[in-house]
Amino acid sequence: MIKTTFFGSQAEKAKGVWFWGFRSPLSALFLVWGALAMLTSAPFDDWWHNAYGLDVKILSPPHALLAMGMLVIQLGAVIQLLTYQNVLKSEYEAANYEQKLILDKKFKRVKLMYVYTVGMLIAILGVVLTEYMNPNVAHASTYYKVGGFIFPLFMVSAGRASGLKFPITIAALFYTGINLFMLWFLPLFPAEPLLGPVVNEITHYVPFEFPHLLIVPAVLLDLYRNKTSFNNDWINAALMGTIFFVSFFVTQRYFSEFLLSDYAKNWVFAADAVAYNWNPDWQYRFEFYPWRAEEFPVLMKGLAIALGITILSSRLALLWGDWMRAVKR
């Protein structure tokens, strides 16, 4: 950003956008914003610890700011790739056959890198949202409201912005792969808790939760994209939202039952992993939390709202996808 503003050539400056008198590539602005948000969160978090004690949880206001900074930096990376992809696309369209062959390889790599960053983003979000989206609460509507808002936003938009045939599926595969890698490899390393009370004796890293089966809605969304598409994005959003919601609800509702069962208590699913500060004999450890249970009418209402949220999120995602397809600086 500084380089482009003060030392950039005319051509470099032309590739940038205006920001308070600076000239900068858009992705750099995202990176700067994200870094600043993370920097701001540091003294805020420090104060928070002094005022309210160390927060041993993922979500607190200063942590949310930190997470936002991390996400925006990740978004900056996404935009950098998008810009590259979109500029390449313009070049590609203008290129002759031979140039196209050379560009093809480059293009494909960039497209893959883009969906990788989307998968990475979803993985980060999965960690941030774990308090609302773990197997023990998978029968409550909040799970589907949160999931229905967040996941389509990134998945549907990636479908619109990427030039690949199965971008959502590939992103979901990256997401699943990153999670499984951590799930299966981290517990191989020894570790011991340094803070107490140590309610559960552990000797190795405790794996995180098994990833959501996002691969199911991802495949269905890609199939929809490839088979049919309407000109009206509201109709597209309604259909894609419904596809996501139904497939996500059905898989997670029943998969969570599996995760709480004895069949999942092994290294593959790691459903019996529990951190040092959790009572391993806790009576609700392998149960749907009864205090989160909803009466049938309440659940139905909650799910209807979740469906609405999912459709709106998909509409937003399509808008965002259109923009991502257009971003060139």
Next chain:
Amino acid sequence: MRSIKIYLVFASIYLLTAAHVGSPNIVFEGNAGPYKLLINIQPPDVVPGLAQVSARITEGKASNVSVQAIYFRYGGDKAPDPEAAKQVAGDANLFAAELWLMAHGSSSVKIIVDGEEGRGSTVIPVPALATAQLEMESELGVVLAILGLILFVGGATIIGTSTGEATLTPGDAINKKKRNKAVLVGVSMLFVFSGVLYLGNLWWESEESSYQRYMYKPVELAASVNESRVMRLHLKDEGHFDRKAGDLIPDHGKLIHLFMISDKDMNTFAHLHPVKFDSVNYDVLLPDLPAGKYNLFADVVHQSGLNETLVTQISLEAPKAQTAAMPIAFTDENEQSQSKISRDEDDSWYRFTKPEGQQQKIGKYIMTFEQKADKKFVAGQVESLKFSLTDENGLPVVLEPYLGMLGHSAVVKEDASVFIHLHPVGTISMAAQEMLADKISDDITLCVVLDSSNYDMSNLKSLNPNQITSMREEIFKQMEEKGLSNEVSFPYAFPKEGKYRMWVQVKVNGKVVTSGFDIEVDTAPEVI
């Protein structure tokens, strides 16, 4: 049942800053196996928070000191592994550590010493209580506000420009329509961000209120006095971690150690032991204290080893038949017949007289503050406050165990903002230490309670202090042989600068002898 006519009700609730009034630091002097230690712990004021531990080895050669956080509720089995304390550079006998206390309530720090004489451990009760009410400093607030504003407006600008210039092929100039759209999007993002901030603020408020819910609230104390000068203490406990109403355990054999100190002048002092009426009410027969306002400090220990000092005030009317000049010890012959509550034999009270230099005469005894007259006390620095008792001829007078120790002391700051009940072992409660040690399976060295088995005074009659002064050496020799003492010392670090009064209580010939000294404490020098 006789109705208690309350003719004086005056109670005010102090805002406490810690379980110990204004004096959160924990000082301990004692043994861990073969080693003798002086420990100073600054407990955290939020939970989870860091406790600062410093351990000085005063006897024995230690190579390693480690510290471990142990919670009453979870015990030693569920404690994390001990952490090594770092030896402070330039001082082979001083070790320091920072230790996380993660769970609210009664907790402790176990000190493990390794060295030439093997391993020794002891445990020091350190309550993990959220007492801090932190406001953001204005500098930090301004910095965060500026950063926040940059993020706020900057974020809106970025999103605005994202929809405008960023969608143009490099080199193309932006047209008016696109620019207007960008501005419109940017401005509407300001509203969206405001909404996010509003939600964030709601979130913050809910976090704040849940912190308030977990904040330490001391047991409330209310005092009232009836016609027969029986004072009733009512303990109102809304419950907190590791504490519930009526779960007091005796410390030095008493459920409550009540200190009454006259407000402002601090000249009248009483150390009383109310007896249990029911689980939340305790009664005590008041001595003939002069009329006036008193600060009440009640030291209690809960079942969990949580130690608290409860505070209130009371205004006393003049006793019915007040003697014109107040004697050093008040008589109580008249009251005894009126009240069904008998006086605890360890109750004592005292009227302050100004010491002459470092010495104060109490009847036929002289209490000496073993400190140079020009000694400067500094806030935060651990000092051993030593006192010795002699008779008028200067011969040492052997101290008897008083409530299991050689002496008790109370320290009060002029404005009553600091109060601490001290023992030769420091600021900790021995009952609390015992409760926490029960939760640890290892061999823990506990404070020694003095009785005839370890402090034998039976042969002392041969010492006749009325004989000539040359007996002095002989008395000291005998005292040393029998392990007896005429000295008592209290380790303590004054928490802040100001004027303090310190009362020292010892027992001689079955009677409690109280003396008072004034101590001035300076601010700690700025460490640069």
